Amino acid sequence: MSKLLTDLIEALRCLPGVGGKSAQRMAFHLLERDRERGLKLADALREAMQRIGHCARCRNFSEEPLCALCASSSRDRHLLCVVESPVDLAAIEQATGYRGHYFVLHGRLSPLDGLGPEELGLAQLAQRLGEGQVEELIIATNPTVEGEATAHYLAQLAHAGGVRPTRLAHGVPLGGELEYVDRGTLAHAFGGRQQL
Numbered sequence: 677m678s679k680l681l682t683d684l685i686e687a688l689r690c691l692p693g694v695g696g697k698s699a700q701r702m703a704f705h706l707l708e709r710d711r712e713r714g715l716k717l718a719d720a721l722r723e724a725m726q727r728i729g730h731c732a733r734c735r736n737f738s739e740e741p742l743c744a745l746c747a748s749s750s751r752d753r754h755l756l757c758v759v760e761s762p763v764d765l766a767a768i769e770q771a772t773g774y775r776g777h778y779f780v781l782h783g784r785l786s787p788l789d790g791l792g793p794e795e796l797g798l799a800q801l802a803q804r805l806g807e808g809q810v811e812e813l814i815i816a817t818n819p820t821v822e823g824e825a826t827a828h829y830l831a832q833l834a835h836a837g838g839v840r841p842t843r844l845a846h847g848v849p850l851g852g853e854l855e856y857v858d859r860g861t862l863a864h865a866f867g868g869r870q871q872l
Contacts, residue, residue, distance in 0.1 A: 681707075733804075735780040735797055737762050745778060752776045756839075757814040758801070758830055760784050760823065764816060776814070779804065784817055784826040796826075798833065805837030813841045819864070 677685075681703060688699035706714035730736065731743035738744075745751060755776025759765050765778050781796040783789075793799070804810065813834040817823035827843055834841035847865025848857055857865075 734778045735782060735800070736765060736778060750775070753809045754811040755814065756804070756810045756812070757816050759816045760818060760826075764818075768816065781817075781826070784820070784822040785829060786822045793829070798829070801830075802833055802837060805834060805839050810837075810839050813839045815841060815843045819846045 684703045684706075685696070685699045688694055688702050689696065691699075694702070706717075727739050728737050729739070731738040731746055732741050733746040734743060736743050736745065740747075752775050755774075756779055757765075757768065757774065757776055758779045758781060759768065760781050760783060762780055762782075765780060768774055768778075779797075779801050781798075783791045783796055785791060785793070785796065805813065813830065815827045815830050817826045817830070831841040831843075845868065847861060847868060848854065854862065
């Protein structure tokens, strides 16, 4: 293969879930059938990589210093939801009626991966909590070992800032049947039961 083709295949492999064969298939498709769209893709990638940064307030992806959510005056400044990634933020925005603000960690505490409080921007979060506007910190990290450790750290940070921490509920999915729920999820749901 030519060096350019090999370089293209290797470049496509940086995408999550794309191995050698998938990258090769994509490269061949673009070169054989869709060169115009391939050029548009290259332009969009270049533009996005150069112009998209992070919001100075919430750390979400943004082309401006302040993202549209942080700049909006219609959002409730007393509620702050902490998520692991921009994908989680988008899921909450699409599925709920949440009208508060966000803080994006871009990961979770994981010393093995080199992700500590500094990499997650927790000093910036602590400063924001200390401003006195936030009354409730909604912790929306994933229910993994690292996500739970991060949630515990965030709860301590909230308490130190005089903010009430809350955690998203976990357990039996809506419409689910108990006999099909895995043991870990069922045990967590049973332990977190609430009075009606």
